[in-house]
Amino acid sequence: MKKIEVIRQIHKYGVVAVLRGNTVEEAVEAAEQAIAGGIKIIELTMTVPYALQAIEQLAKKYSSTTAEADKFAVIGAGTVLDPETARAAILSGAEFVVGPCLNPATATLCNRYRIPVMPGIMTVKEAQEALELGVDIVKLFPGNLYSPSIINSLKGPLPQLNIMPTGGVSLNNLEDWITAGAVAVGIGSDLTAEAAKTRNYGLVAEKAQQYMDAYHRAIAKRDL
């Protein structure tokens, strides 16, 4: 998928599942369930042991070029700290790259291969640097340190900034972030915590569906 199309999909589907796991099998299962529940954007973190295997398996199965039209999902890599990891993830099929912080060399590498990069930012200075590095969507991380009113504050001087809060996003605050102007949200632990505890990964699909429903309700409210 071309870079512009990946960015369009993130704007369209708005909910990014940030998936960690202790094994490839666990991470893949969580991703499959999230996709079954309707989430289309999957961020598989590089903290999973052998994470590249999980990226490869998922990318092969859900790529827009091979999956049936209604079954595709966009698979990306999360917790990417350096360009070496970004390149390896891209070679394994990652269609976007996310990091917890802004790493200019990673952004440059991603630009070289026309892969969207979404670095974590915490300050106006980092947001400006991200824009100058060609970043289309910044990840406001850790989002739980802020309230949704920060979006308005950041967009005062930087109205061109597309913001994806991540960290602490839940069904209780998703609507607040979206109506405040977030273009997407990243959801990690809340999506998988219960499933990991009970070993019942079907719960991820249920949660995913609740998140997509909440997102659509929030969008409808915002666009009124």
Ligand SMILES: O=C(O)C(=O)C[C@H](O)[C@H](O)COP(=O)(O)O
């Ligand atoms: O390392 C990264 O790149 C991250 O994305 C950090 C966190 O895993 C997410 O921010 C999820 O946070 P929770 O939804 O609060 O679990």
